[in-house]
Amino acid sequence: MNQKNTAIPISFKKIAALLLIIAGGLFALYYLLFQPSPYRVIESATFLDRIIVPFDWVQIGPISFPINIDNYLVFQEFHSLPSPFLITESYFFVVLVFLISVSFLTMLTEFKKMAIVAGGIGWIVLLTLCNFNGLNIGGAGANIPLIIVLAGSLLPVIGFHIWGQNLSFLLKWLVTALSFAGAIFVLTSLSPIENPLLYISEYSTVLGFGLSIAWIFWNGHSFVSGSYILLSRINRNVGMKISWQIALISLGYLASLFLLFMETSGDLPNAFFGFSPLLLIFPVGILGWFSLDSKIKQVPNLAAGSSILKMLQLLGFGMVLWLCSKLIISGNQPGEELLKHVFLYSQIGFSMFFIIYLFSNFLSIMDSGKAIDEILYKPYSLPYYHLRIGGLMAILVLTIYAEGIISVQLNAMTNNILGDYYYQTDQKLEASILYENSWAKYRKNQKAKNLTAQLLFQLNQPSLAKQHLEESFAEYPQVDNIILLSNRLHRENKIFESIYYLENGLSFFPNEPHLVNNLALFYIKVNQPEDAIAILENNQDNEILISNLHAIRTKLGQKEENPDSPSDLIGQINLVASNNAYANFSVEKLRSDIQSKLKSESSPMLIQAGWRNLFSDRDRSDPREDLEFLDSLSKEPFMTEYLMDMQETGTIRSLGAGRVSEAIKNLNGLAFRNPGSAGYYLSLSAQVLAQNLDFRKAARELIVAEEKGFKAFQPHHLSLLVLSGFNGNAEEIRQKYDVILPSYLRDSTSVTQNYLKVITRFLESFPSKLYETWKEFPDSELKTDLAIRLLAHKSHGLQKDLIEEIGSYLNGKMDSDPNLSAFLSDPNWQNPQSLEAFRKWLNVSEDLTANPYLTPLVLAAAERVEDPLEQYELLNEMSQFNHDPLLWIRKIQAAKRINLDNYADDALEEMKAWVLESELEELDF
8 A cells, every 4th residue: 555645644634633523522512511402492572561650740729630651561471483494504514424424435445345345335324324215316215316326425435446546545535525426416406306405414414323323333442441541651660550540430431321321211210410421422532542543553454544544533523523513403302312322332332341351351460550551452352352242232232221212213313304304495294294203203302392383383283283282291391382382372362271381381390481481471461460470589590580570560560679770671671661650760871771772673662662761751851853863763664563652752752841732733643643542642632731721622632532432531531621611521421431520629619619710711811810819819829839820821921020029929938949039030031041040940941932831931932033924923833722812912913013914803803712802902902
């Protein structure tokens, strides 16, 4: 043999080994230790629940009520979803298997005659098991595909073995790769089935499995032999008693293997180790390198050269590691369990007989300190063959003890492989049948059972799907199936059955967070909040459960003292809702953090809920930037479903900024565009109007709201109707909705009644007459209330001394306010400082015309408009809401200045509806 031509370059060997083994090892470790069930898809789905939060409080003498708006609590429930398609992973794995197979076939050309015959036979068996006949070339189940792939893969091997021994390894590898790839190309081109390349990719798992089994058997005693070799080298020229050390290591390892075998077989009620036996592949592969290296140096006539055998060791090691990842990722539990059983059988059988071989032949010289590791396989004697035969016999015994479970696992594994192909090519019926058969043969097969039910639901066979889920619950419970079944029953309004399965599921999986979370939400729906809170409080390690716990407490009105500030967006949205519900201020850091997250959030549900909760406060800053942002956001295609909610949020932001006229218009627009919620919007509009003393418009809104389906009438609603003269409507609503009539409406002699008579016509009255009424009013809290309203709404029509008198009265009745004091020191509407002090005392926005009912600010704004037409338009717009006589007089004057005498006459005629003609005659227009 020409070693010069056939030797593999050392750099290539190192690079291939590092890429294959390290990458495969990292993936295998990750899935074995941290993600043992990546195929299981349990995702949280969000849904919203509205809660009422106080936005403002209205106090008009004896009439008091909150202005409530809706905020959102975000709840998360878990759903079991179908396993994802793994087409890319399958293609990657088939490429990996292809490269390893080509390398193996190329190395096979360097084997001796008997070895190459054995290797060829093994290759033919593997390809036969890969079910290439399923490609249906030349008819269903025809052998043509198998013949093509056998020819494409083995003909180069035979040719190079006979005629190409002196060719370079790289050339042989390339020719073999091209031939094998050409055969696969022919198969994929001729096959009539759907996506034949995916079919081959899925069945490459069988080919990789076969190569891995060969490596596992090859390294059956590697742990013990490798440990012995390392200890012998350490003990060289030292003379320690390593016989005891190797005995302890060997027997300890063997005992561990037996315990793992009992765990894997289900004969131990409780796991002793609790880790996968496949983790032992790592030390076996590493120690197997030292064992192989020692064997190569000691045995002259092996099946192939040293570089070939070492490369096979590395390729096999990498193949096993990648196979572990593939089986776990694809959820092929029968295959994973089969690999565990084969690995444990071989390790137990070969390790046990190697220990016998070792101690029966080398015990006398173990502690000598000499180079005893160099004679472990020298001569390659009959006893060593005996250990191989004994190992195979032990494997047979273990197989019988396990009742031949590996044959069942192999059958279920191939069913899963074919089922995955049908599943990923959207052939649902075929996939469901294969998965069903796979689970029927082997119960530890979670993906198969879950996908059976998922596919049956998709095929519109819910009864059969539920039957499978119930069967799983009874025989082999699994979390995703319990969730799928309970959610389906909930969808069918069988919530108590859902609770039954979740409660019993927790007996199998105590404190399992997915089950706990969904059970708590169902408890809330059946009015068992104490139980919901109790089970959530016992599970504080999951962020979703904590968020739901806080949301439930907020919904139930259970205030939390100093709750932890969550870091996730949903938890923060719920925290703001909780703060709004209890009228607490949300710190700026929390608000800014939510805003930054919302701008990068993709869920329209969370976006609209977050902005609603953020804007549910009385923020008097300029809202134009916020409103433009909300408007542009609501026009995005993905926000179409929440358009009305976003518009409502914009209305709330306007109301929070004190833009009363804009908010009223928007609420009426929402009522018109959304008839199903018109009653709610009109009732909210009525309360805003009443807050600004426009009782008649508020009453009309309430009447229309009742026609649109509003039913949540309260005593203050009756007050608004009665004060506006709609006594008949009030009585009808009182009887229809069983509303209590406030006592102050039945008392006709009290100071309260006098106050209500004044306040009912407050906006329509002249400031001077209101001042006289206030002056004669008995000293009381109601007189203080009237004083505040006189300054806020009517001070534009009062002389300076009267304003100062009212201010002095207020200073004696309430805490001193620096802004009010600054205004009273110079109540001059032309003075910017006085006007600003007045505005700050009222706590309104910088836009003087934002609230049309604050007449002093409106008139002050009109005075600053130089263009007569613009001044008229401003006054006319404000008069659509406000019936203040002096405002209307200014409007009439402005109309006459621009020669709109008809408009002026019409306005004067309209004023007669609330102003006496005698009073109008006294006025100078």
